[in-house]
Amino acid sequence: MSDGLQDLLCNLPSVDRLLALLGPGLAGAPRALLIRGAREAVEAARRRTLETRDPRHTEETAVLEEAKRRVREALRPNLRRVVNGTGVVVHTNLGRSPLAPSVLAFIEETASGYSNLEFDLKKGGRGIRYSVVEPLVKELTGAEAALVVNNNAGAVFLCLKALAEGREVVVSRGELVEIGGAFRVPDVMAQSGALLREIGTTNRTHPRDYEAAIGENTAMLLKVHTSNFAVVGFTSSVSMAEVAGIAKRRGILAMEDLGSGNLVDFSAYGFAPEPTVQDAVASGADVVCFSGDKMLGGPQAGIIVGKNEVLDRVKHHPLNRALRIDKLTLAALEATLRLYRDPRAALEAVPVLAMLTAPETRIRRRAQKLAARLHSLGIPGLEVRVVRVTSRVGGGALPRQDLPSAACSLTLSGKSAARLEEALRGGDPPVIGRIENGGLLLDARTLTEKDIPLALRAVRAACQHLAASGTGPLAV
Numbered sequence: 001m002s003d004g005l006q007d008l009l010c011n012l013p014s015v016d017r018l019l020a021l022l023g024p025g026l027a028g029a030p031r032a033l034l035i036r037g038a039r040e041a042v043e044a045a046r047r048r049t050l051e052t053r054d055p056r057h058t059e060e061t062a063v064l065e066e067a068k069r070r071v072r073e074a075l076r077p078n079l080r081r082v083v084n085g086t087g088v089v090v091h092t093n094l095g096r097s098p099l100a101p102s103v104l105a106f107i108e109e110t111a112s113g114y115s116n117l118e119f120d121l122k123k124g125g126r127g128i129r130y131s132v133v134e135p136l137v138k139e140l141t142g143a144e145a146a147l148v149v150n151n152n153a154g155a156v157f158l159c160l161k162a163l164a165e166g167r168e169v170v171v172s173r174g175e176l177v178e179i180g181g182a183f184r185v186p187d188v189m190a191q192s193g194a195l196l197r198e199i200g201t202t203n204r205t206h207p208r209d210y211e212a213a214i215g216e217n218t219a220m221l222l223k224v225h226t227s228n229f230a231v232v233g234f235t236s237s238v239s240m241a242e243v244a245g246i247a248k249r250r251g252i253l254a255m256e257d258l259g260s261g262n263l264v265d266f267s268a269y270g271f272a273p274e275p276t277v278q279d280a281v282a283s284g285a286d287v288v289c290f291s292g293d294k295m296l297g298g299p300q301a302g303i304i305v306g307k308n309e310v311l312d313r314v315k316h317h318p319l320n321r322a323l324r325i326d327k328l329t330l331a332a333l334e335a336t337l338r339l340y341r342d343p344r345a346a347l348e349a350v351p352v353l354a355m356l357t358a359p360e361t362r363i364r365r366r367a368q369k370l371a372a373r374l375h376s377l378g379i380p381g382l383e384v385r386v387v388r389v390t391s392r393v394g395g396g397a398l399p400r401q402d403l404p405s406a407a408c409s410l411t412l413s414g415k416s417a418a419r420l421e422e423a424l425r426g427g428d429p430p431v432i433g434r435i436e437n438g439g440l441l442l443d444a445r446t447l448t449e450k451d452i453p454l455a456l457r458a459v460r461a462a463c464q465h466l467a468a469s470g471t472g473p474l475a476v
């Protein structure tokens with residue numbers, strides 16, 4: 001190493017010196033994190049100095065800033081609140097359903113102390129965890145019995161295992177769905193030990209196909225909601241009521257995996273008609289299962305409803321214990337379901353329902369409000385326009401349902417939409433948008449009132465960051 005370079009490296013501040021400087025600004029940070037941040041910052045500065053021989057990398061203020069940045073990053077939680085500007089309401093990557101304030105309050109009330117999770121307050125002895133929500137689910141769906149587990153994938157698996165292991169399950173070829181995250185009906189079936197008996201064709205399945213497939217070893221007829229795709233054109237499928245009728249006559253079970261189960265009929269809000277959970281139960285299915293955090297708008301859960309003696313078999317299967325629902329989830333589910341007792345109020349109180357049914361005029365007003373506020377910040381080079389867009393239900397539900405919406409389209413002069421998108425995604429809180437026609441869209445359907453000040457701050461910080469970046473040699 002040349003003497004010049006050696007001298008340069010000697011200018012680097014020591015870890016001790018950085019620790020003394022870091023302390024005051026980051027009071028309360030665990031000492032181990034301060035030491036790690038300081039060490040890593042010195043090491044990074046040494047590497048850059050060796051690479052570039054630029055003396056500016058050794059400056060104390062630069063190394064200190066880098067150490068602070070690293071400590072702050074280590075202090076920040078990994079799971080973070082983000083602002084969803086994608087317009088996808090049930091966004092699986094963004095945590096699906098936001099929960100209502102009353103639901104959060106109920107979680108706090110029941111989970112900050114002990115609860116009667118598995119304690120029967122009348123008898124004074126051991127109780128059953130899911131009995132907390134069973135009466136409510138029965139009341140809302142009209143089912144004889146109910147059970148809740150970890151998620152709907154688990155619910156399907158548990159039902160197949162408990163009701164059809166080693167026996168045949170008849171499914172239409174048009175319903176052999178793959179849901180995101182490697183949930184494929186044939187694979188789940190194989191894992192459960194049930195034997196898949198495919199019938200019909202991709203586009204057409206008839207009642208006689210079900211009839212012809214039933215044999216000695218048939219346990220059930222299963223219908224799976226084609227949640228995330230649509231077959232159009234020359235198609236026909238058999239209704240749940242017909243399938244349940246066939247199953248009943250032949251002395252076997254009928255089950256429906258509804259995917260995103262709805263307790264409210266969205267057709268009054270311009271949605272294509274979809275059977276509700278109540279419809280599926282009324283059609284005579286022995287077992288119906290659906291997700292808690294898709295269009296229901298609650299926590300992640302798998303809800304199973306159906307006939308008493310059938311659900312008894314599911315409840316007593318050992319796998320039920322492995323898939324059990326946790327107390328925070330159960331609290332959230334009970335509080336969410338309570339909101340459904342008044343369906344009109346639920347449309348306002350359950351965030352997912354409110355976003356799905358929000359009138360376009362209201363969304364447009366929110367987009368205009370955000371645009372006006374952004375204008376008033378006077379950010380150099382930022383242009384904001386309110387544009388018409390289409391939002392999506394998401395969660396693999398109703399893929400063809402266009403929801404007319406309004407968004408702010410942001411462009412920053414001299415920077416691409418991709419750079420703006422990246423900067424906002426890296427912000428605090430991260431703001432997630434989507435790029436369309438060269439602009440970064442923030443769809444107001446999925447922005448709450450509380451998100452607006454957060455989005456304003458994030459956009460200002462992102463624009464400042466972009467304006468500053470690429471100008472100095474120290475930019476990372």
Ligand SMILES: *Cc1c(COP(=O)(O)O)cnc(C)c1O
Nearest residue numbers: 151152153179225227259260291
């Ligand atoms: C989403 C979905 C599932 C999986 O539900 P999770 O709650 O995500 O586990 C299963 N079946 C269908 C038809 C679905 O749409």
